Amino acid sequence: MAEYHGLSQIFTTTETSLYNNLFKSPNPPFHSPTALILEISPNPFPQTNHTTTTNFVPIIKNNYNFDNLEILDHELETYRSKFNGHGHDNSNNCNVYVAGHVLVYPSYNGFFEKPGLFLDQMFVRKCYRGMKFGKLLFSAVAMQAEKMGMGMVDWLVADWNEETINFYEKMGAHYIPEYRLCKLYGDQLQAFGKKSD
Amino acid sequence: MAEYHGLSQIFTTTETSLYNNLFKSPNPPFHSPTALILEISPNPFPQTNHTTTTNFVPIIKNNYNFDNLEILDHELETYRSKFNGHGHDNSNNCNVYVAGHVLVYPSYNGFFEKPGLFLDQMFVRKCYRGMKFGKLLFSAVAMQAEKMGMGMVDWLVADWNEETINFYEKMGAHYIPEYRLCKLYGDQLQAFGKKSD
Numbered sequence: 107m108a109e110y111h112g113l114s115q116i117f118t119t120t121e122t123s124l125y126n127n128l129f130k131s132p133n134p135p136f137h138s139p140t141a142l143i144l145e146i147s148p149n150p151f152p153q154t155n156h157t158t159t160t161n162f163v164p165i166i167k168n169n170y171n172f173d174n175l176e177i178l179d180h181e182l183e184t185y186r187s188k189f190n191g192h193g194h195d196n197s198n199n200c201n202v203y204v205a206g207h208v209l210v211y212p213s214y215n216g217f218f219e220k221p222g223l224f225l226d227q228m229f230v231r232k233c234y235r236g237m238k239f240g241k242l243l244f245s246a247v248a249m250q251a252e253k254m255g256m257g258m259v260d261w262l263v264a265d266w267n268e269e270t271i272n273f274y275e276k277m278g279a280h281y282i283p284e285y286r287l288c289k290l291y292g293d294q295l296q297a298f299g300k301k302s303d
Numbered sequence: 304m305a306e307y308h309g310l311s312q313i314f315t316t317t318e319t320s321l322y323n324n325l326f327k328s329p330n331p332p333f334h335s336p337t338a339l340i341l342e343i344s345p346n347p348f349p350q351t352n353h354t355t356t357t358n359f360v361p362i363i364k365n366n367y368n369f370d371n372l373e374i375l376d377h378e379l380e381t382y383r384s385k386f387n388g389h390g391h392d393n394s395n396n397c398n399v400y401v402a403g404h405v406l407v408y409p410s411y412n413g414f415f416e417k418p419g420l421f422l423d424q425m426f427v428r429k430c431y432r433g434m435k436f437g438k439l440l441f442s443a444v445a446m447q448a449e450k451m452g453m454g455m456v457d458w459l460v461a462d463w464n465e466e467t468i469n470f471y472e473k474m475g476a477h478y479i480p481e482y483r484l485c486k487l488y489g490d491q492l493q494a495f496g497k498k499s500d
Contacts, residue, residue, distance in 0.1 A: 108414050118416040118454070127411060127418055133330065139411040139418070211411040214324060214336035216424045217305045218488070219315040221324055221336070224421070227413045245495060248487060252496035257315070258488040265481045278491030284462045287482035290445055291415070291455040294475030298442060299449035 107229050111264065116291070135162060136223065136254060137212055142246055144206040144230070144239055145187050148172045151202075161254060165246055170237070179203065179233050206230035208243040213260055220257030223247060228261075244277060262287055304426050308461065313488065332359060333420065333451060334409055339443055341403035341427070341436055342384050345369045348399075358451060362443055367434070376400065376430050403427035405440040410457055417454030420444060425458075441474060459484055 108117040131138035145151075151166045176182055187202040206229050213224035225247055230239045251259050263270055263281070271281055305314040328335035342348075348363045373379055384399040403426050410421035422444055427436045448456050460467055460478070468478055 113414055117414045119414055120416060123416040124413075209411075209413045211409070213410075213421065214406075214408045214423060216321075216406045217310055217314045217316055219317060219320040222488075224410065226411060248492060248495035252492055256492075258486060258492065260487075261485050262482040263485050265483050271485075274485050274487075277487070278494060279485045279487045280491075282484040282486060285459040285484035286462050287479040288458050288460050288468075288471050288476045289455060289479060290457075290471075290474070290476045291419075294477075295445060295449055295453075295455065297475060298445035 107227060136210070136250060139209065139211040139226075142208045142210075142243065143187075143204055144208075144243055145202045146170065146172055146175075146205045146234070147202045148175055149201050162250060165242070165249075167242070175203065179231075181231075185231070204231075205234040206239055206243060208247055210247055213258075215258065215260070218257045220255060222256045222258035222260060223251045225259055225261035240273065241277070244274075248277070304424060333407070333447060336406065336408040336423075339405045339407075339440065340384075340401055341405075341440055342399050343367065343369055343372075343402045343431070344399045345372055346398050359447060362439070364439065372400065376428075378428075382428070401428075402431040403436055403440060405444055407444055410455075412455065412457070415454045417452060419453045419455035419457060420448045422456055422458035437470065438474070441471075445474070 108114050127139050128141055150168060153166065172178070179185070182203055185204045187200055187204055208228040209226045210223045211226060213222045215222065225244075228240065228243055230237075230243070248259055263274065265271075265283065275281055305311050324336050325338055347365060350363065369375070376382070379400055382401040384397055384401055405425040406423045407420045408423060410419045412419065422441075425437065425440050427434075427440070445456055460471065462468075462480065472478055
């Protein structure tokens with residue numbers, strides 16, 4: 107994804123940093139950086155009774171046909187899920203595969219009464235595009251924000267990505283072209299640690 | 304500030320919402336939405352020994368001349384601070400005034416190893432502009448991010464605001480014009496609460 111956005115030179119994520127940032131927060135999901143994982147399976151998913159306190163109920167859809175997963179997805183083994191909805195399945199027999207994800211964190215805007223979610227990244231693996239999974243992931247975020255009584259969902263989009271902008275506008279989003287991203291990082295940020303005034 | 308940015312129509316903040324969003328979080332400052340207040344006084348500020356656990360030490364500058372505050376600031380009483388650095392001063396004799404603020408919240412970017420701060424808004428009251436207070440507020444945020452071991456500070460800037468963009472670039476920031484803001488809120492967000500698929 108960083109390559110697609112031409113941002114490989116700023117990419118510093120490691121498996122450890124991802125683990126620390128997503129799973130070691132003392133805050134519950136959606137009150138700290140949180141990933142929603144899009145999983146697919148040729149078998150029906152169990153309609154489990156979730157008794158979590160995180161205010162999130164997994165969204166299960168059965169209207170897809172994944173009988174020929176091996177033909178569709180040539181990296182199937184790489185993306186085999188170790189989590190089958192009941193907990194970790196270390197037997198590696200879990201017939202569930204990761205097809206995409208979305209990453210959000212709680213946000214705030216001083217002009218709004220209620221806090222929100224910032225959608226940091228959304229990704230669907232290439233072989234699963236055109237199946238409305240982007241819509242599914244985006245809807246899951248918007249539904250969650252609404253359910254938690256939040257006032258907004260914010261995200262950034264590249265101006266050359268017309269198809270994506272159209273997609274978001276169809277979902278009801280406001281595209282605000284005049285707001286541009288500024289970012290301080292690396293040496294320029296570290297320099298502030300050495301300044302005395 | 305919302306008027307200046309042409310965003311009065313989306314402004315829904317109330318005193319209560321501001322209080323709830325900024326002061327009722329179970330998380331410490333900078334781990335939830337946090338405001339830094341720029342206060343000025345004709346008297347020297349006390350160099351107090353701060354024993355807070357919030358990892359923030361107030362920045363005190365004495366190289367300003369505010370002997371004629373009443374002439375400079377015609378809304379002085381409105382902005383008299385009730386907080387004098389030692390706690391609330393209900394006697395209303397506190398000779399300290401609010402000149403500006405900056406609002407931040409913790410952010411995350413999946414391409415970066417370390418989390419960061421998102422700078423939501425920065426404001427210096429009109430009569431205090433041109434005194435490098437913007438630089439002071441921005442530096443305070445960058446220094447705090449660096450001190451907390453964060454990897455970035457992100458914010459948005461209006462593309463027509465050339466002076467501000469130049470200011471940020473001089474501070475070492477990267478201006479990334481291709482990233483534009485998308486925002487889902489109001490009726491369009493609420494619609495997702497009613498959707499079943």
